[in-house]
Amino acid sequence: MIYVFEKIVSYMEYPFVRYAFVVGVLIALCASLMGVTLVLKRFSFIGDGLSHVAFGAMGIASVINLSGNMPFVLIVTAICAVILLKGGQNIKINADAAIAMVSVGALAVGYMVLNVFSASANVSGDVCTTLFGSTSILTLKKGDVLLCVVLSAAVIVLFLLLYNRIFAVTFDESFAKSAGLNVELYNLIIAVITSVIIVLAMKLVGSLLITALIIFPAVSSMRLFNSFKAVTVCAAVISVCCAAVGILISVVGGTPVGATIVIMNIIIFFVFSAADVVLRSVGR
């Protein structure tokens, strides 16, 4: 155990490991905060849809040689988030059908563009890294870290400032509207924040595993806690712990970063489920 600790301490001296740790923890925290709202609004799969849109946008950005592709990806993802979250009110296309259409469409377009037009030396490696996030978190530059820190801080501050309004819009939109809240505006804010988190989280866990970062902490917390505040706090703690431990295990054990973090979330979900069963039987 001490040897493992020594190894972790020695690995933390590498700048890219420190960057990955800081960014990973911040992204996990932001994802868990919005995850509670998205789960309660029954938009669990929007993370999947938006991540595929971001993949498609990233593919197009890399092919047209955009030097900093994150702003482009952010804008495209935010637009799609607004369309998807507002499209839930469209009775002609259901929300889940809209998410599915956008998700697979963007994935197909992105993969096609990368295959046909890309000049990269290792297209399959780039695609695999973007989809599964195996080691992309370890390739961050200082500028990327600063951008992630600023965006994460903005998301956290916005969430804290608008907590009560987000709570109202999450549980009862009609009541919030009748109480005078600008529900459209807050739904828009939720959509934009979600898109920012999705784009950031792609670096950590990849497109295909982002949903786990958003869903698992919220669902695990809901096994044991009932109030919105308690669920949110517990989800944040779970997400940060799983991300931190997952990154450390991945770095020491040589496992893919994204998959390791998701597996940690799965383990915590089962632990909380077991605790729920035990508490219910004791409560009887």
Next chain:
Amino acid sequence: MKRLICIGVILCFCLTGCKEKEKDLDKVNNITASSSLEFKEINKDTNEDKKEEAPKEEVTKETPKIEETPKAEAEENKEEIPAVPDYTETMPEEKTPESETSSQSDVDIDLTKLSSTMVFGEVYSIVNFPKDYAGQKVRAHGQFSYYENPETKERYYAVVIEDATACCAQGIEFVLSDESTYPQNIGDEITVVGEVEVYGEMPEYGIIFCHLANAYLE
């Protein structure tokens, strides 16, 4: 409160289910900084460089979950030297990313001692920011590969390090000091040691070319 206690009990049960042997940890715990320095001096005098890696492998074998990497398993034959000198290499205050000393004490960055995830990150850093690593000696283990320029017929040799799925591969070009000893077949497993040298750049594309100069194969 009940819930928190229940969660804590279940987490403790999960985390403490597997326990390392105490006496192996005591061995490591008894090593002091002064004795590790003495061993460092002894190791510099010996010519059996490869045996010096055995203690780290012994220590790592005591933690099998960590050492399940192909590179660690390839060095299983080095088992004679006691744990002390290799523990020295893991002491954080004696190691920095740019001056990580290997058991041979002439290599600055030993990629053969890192996990595959760390190797990918470090090689990415070396290849993308080579000026930060210029002059440092690197040891890397991977598959031999080369590329021949169809116009100039010049060959560029590299050691390629892949992850398990072989999709996230990183490679470093190397130039042997003795040209006649390049491997014959692409895919051969090689260990190469060389100094990072920047030999060209294309600023319009943001590319800096580097290789391991004065390299030799182990």
